[in-house]
Amino acid sequence: MSIKLGVPSKGRLMEKTFDWFGERGITLGRAGSDREYAGRVEGIEGVELVLLSAGEIPRELAAGRIHLGVTGTDLVQEKLANWDQQVESLAEMGFGHADLIIAVPACWADVDGLDDLDAAAALFRARHGFRLRIATKYHRLVRDFLRDNGVADYQLVDSQGATEGTVANETAEAIADITSTGDTLRANHLKILSDGLILRSQATLFRSRKAQLSDDDRRVLGALVERLKID
Numbered sequence: 001m002s003i004k005l006g007v008p009s010k011g012r013l014m015e016k017t018f019d020w021f022g023e024r025g026i027t028l029g030r031a032g033s034d035r036e037y038a039g040r041v042e043g044i045e046g047v048e049l050v051l052l053s054a055g056e057i058p059r060e061l062a063a064g065r066i067h068l069g070v071t072g073t074d075l076v077q078e079k080l081a082n083w084d085q086q087v088e089s090l091a092e093m094g095f096g097h098a099d100l101i102i103a104v105p106a107c108w109a110d111v112d113g114l115d116d117l118d119a120a121a122a123l124f125r126a127r128h129g130f131r132l133r134i135a136t137k138y139h140r141l142v143r144d145f146l147r148d149n150g151v152a153d154y155q156l157v158d159s160q161g162a163t164e165g166t167v168a169n170e171t172a173e174a175i176a177d178i179t180s181t182g183d184t185l186r187a188n189h190l191k192i193l194s195d196g197l198i199l200r201s202q203a204t205l206f207r208s209r210k211a212q213l214s215d216d217d218r219r220v221l222g223a224l225v226e227r228l229k230i231d
C-alpha cells in the first residue's frame with residue numbers, strides 16, 4: 001500500500017501545486033508526456049501521485065480513494081455535505097485565491113445589497129409570473145447563503161461555465177460565481193452585491209477522514225506531514 005495524493009491534472013492549480021511541494025523538497029511531475037495522467041513522486045518513499053480533475057478531488061477524498069488531495073475550498077464545500085466530517089484541511093497553500101460572490105447587472109441602480117435583491121426578486125415575480133433566476137454551478141453554497149440571509153423568492157439555474165454571460169443571454173437575471181481579478185464581471189457589466197460575498201476560496205491540502213490507513217501508511221503520512229512542515 002501507499003499514500004495516494006490527488007492533485008489537479010491541469011492548469012494553474014497543477015503547476016502551483018507542483019511548485020508548492022517542490023519548495024518543500026518533494027518533486028511531483030507527470031510520468032510521461034503532458035497528456036499522460038500518471039504521476040511520479042521524488043523525495044519521499046511510499047507516496048503515489050494521482051492526477052485528477054480539481055472538481056473530482058472532493059469526492060475522491062470523501063470516498064477514501066485518495067488519502068490526501070489538493071483542490072479549492074469552494075469545490076470541497078460545494079460538493080461535500082458536512083465537508084468537515086469527511087475531510088480535514090491540513091494547509092492553505094496561498095494560491096488559487098477566488099471569491100464566490102453574487103452579482104447583478106451594473107445598471108440595477110436600486111440594488112446594492114441582499115435586502116435590495118430580495119425586494120427586487122418579489123417585484124420580479126409579481127411582474128413576470130416566475131422567480132428571478134440566479135445562474136451558478138455552486139448550488140449548495142448559494143442556497144445555504146441566501147437562506148441564511150433571508151432571500152427566498154428566486155430560482156437557481158444551472159450554469160457549468162461562462163456563467164457571467166447568462167445575464168446578457170437572458171437566461172438569468174443574476175449570477176453567483178467565483179471571481180479573482182474581477183475582469184470577467186466588468187466585461188459582462190455586472191456588479192457584486194455589497195454584502196454578496198459567499199466564500200473566500202484558495203487551494204488547500206486536504207486529508208481524507210475516510211481513507212483506510214495501514215501502520216505503514218500512517219508512518220508515511222506522518223513523515224510527509226513533517227516534511228511539509230504542517231502543524
Ligand SMILES: Nc1ncnc2c1ncn2[C@@H]1O[C@H](COP(=O)(O)OP(=O)(O)OP(=O)(O)O)[C@@H](O)[C@H]1O
Nearest residue numbers: 011053054055071072074075096097098178180201
Ligand atoms: N480565475 C481564477 N483565479 C483563481 N482561482 C480560480 C480561478 N478560476 C478557478 N479557480 C479555482 O480553481 C479551482 C477550479 O479549477 P478548475 O477550473 O481546473 O476546476 P474544474 O473546472 O472543476 O476542473 P475540470 O474542468 O478539470 O473538471 C476552483 O477551486 C476555483 O476556485
Ligand SMILES: O=P(O)(O)OC[C@H]1O[C@H](OP(=O)(O)OP(=O)(O)O)[C@H](O)[C@@H]1O
Nearest residue numbers: 161162163177178179180181182183184
Ligand atoms: O475575476 P476573473 O479573474 O475574471 O476570473 C473569474 C473567472 O474565472 C473562472 O472561469 P474559468 O476561467 O474557470 O472558466 P469557466 O467559465 O469555464 O468556469 C470563473 O468562473 C470566472 O468566469
